[in-house]
Amino acid sequence: MLTIGVDLAAEAQRTAAAGIEWTDGSARLTSLAVGIDDVQIVALAQGADVVAIDCAFGWPAEFVAFVSAHERGEMSPRSLSGRDWRRRLAYRHTDRAVREVTGRWPLSVSTDRLGMTAMHCAELLAAFEAAGERIDRSGAGRLVEVYPAAALRLWGVQTAGYKTQPDARMRAAESLLGLTPWLDVDDGQRDLLGRSDDALDALAAALNARAHALGHTLPVPDELRPAAQTEGWIALPTAPLDSLTSRSNSSASISATHSS
Known part of the structure; x- marks a missing residue:
């Protein structure tokens, strides 16, 4: 099995991708690059079983309807207003599900x-x-x-400050690699993971892709499937990292520490 993880940025310069080849009981990081464009991503994904992308696939349906009504000049007074109403426009159904599992709100695709x-x-x-x-x-x-950031926390990786602090980023990379001794990573890739949070998030995405392929991610409730098909759905991992290899018999679930 081949899984691809993409840490998407606004421009190619900060976009990263990782590829993992999975065999019985082990895995190998076959590719890791920062600074790739859409053509390269589509090409890299050829032959992959799952492609995991770190970005919202859509906007909240109510936000889209609100903007469209405003554009047409068809706004009307609402019985629901204030913070609760604006929060409905700011967050998708999947964002609320992530909040329930992790205790943290993801960034809003509408307002952040x-x-x-x-x-x-x-x-x-x-x-x-x-x-x-x-x-x-x-x-x-x-x-x-x-x-990826939520996935890393759920897996028990030390993530505090890894987006902005070089030392913290190195600790996060070492923490993740320490939890995945079955993953073959070469010296150049290890160095890049310690230097680039984009590369680290791409690796986390590729691992998350494997979890999704195995059915170890938060499922879409039947009643939310139509909304998820429009807004997107974040596939949070629901099992530990050692469940990603077929050698492991681990079936334990994971849970987050609920904090703001």
């Missing part, structure tokens, strides 16, 4: 710093469609939405 990257993701998904891919934003197809 994800807008430009989400636009890039829409372009990337269109590029996959143009190449013949069937896109199901709920994760039922080959492409799935992931949230």
Whole structure:
């Protein structure tokens, strides 16, 4: 099995991708690169079983309806207003599910710093469609939405400060590799993981892709499937890292520490 993880950024310069080849009881990091464009991502994904992308696949349905109504000049007074109403526009159903599991709100694709990257993701998904891919934003197809920072925390990786502090990033990389002794990583890849949070998130995404392939991710509730097919659905891992190899008999579930 081949899984691909993509840490998507607004531009190719900060976009990273990782590929993992899985065999019985072990795995090998076959590719790891930072600074790749959409054409390269689509090409890298050829032959992969699952492609996990770190970016929102869509916007909250109510937010889309709100913006469309505003554009048409059809806004009307609402019985629901204030913070609760705005939060409904800001967060998707999957964001609420992540909040329930992890105790933390993901960044809002509507109101936080994800807008430009989400636009890039829409372009990337269109590029996959143009190449013949069937896109199901709920994760039922080959492409799935992931949230590497949350996945790393759920797996017990030391993540504090890894996005901004070099020492913390090195500790996070060492922590992840220490929890995956069955993953073959060469010296150059190990060095890049310690230097680049984009590369580290891409690796986490590729691991998350394997979890999704094995059915070890948060399922979409039946009643939310139509919304997930429009808004996207974050495939949070629900089992430890050692469950990703067929050699392991681990079936233990994982849970997050609920904190704000």
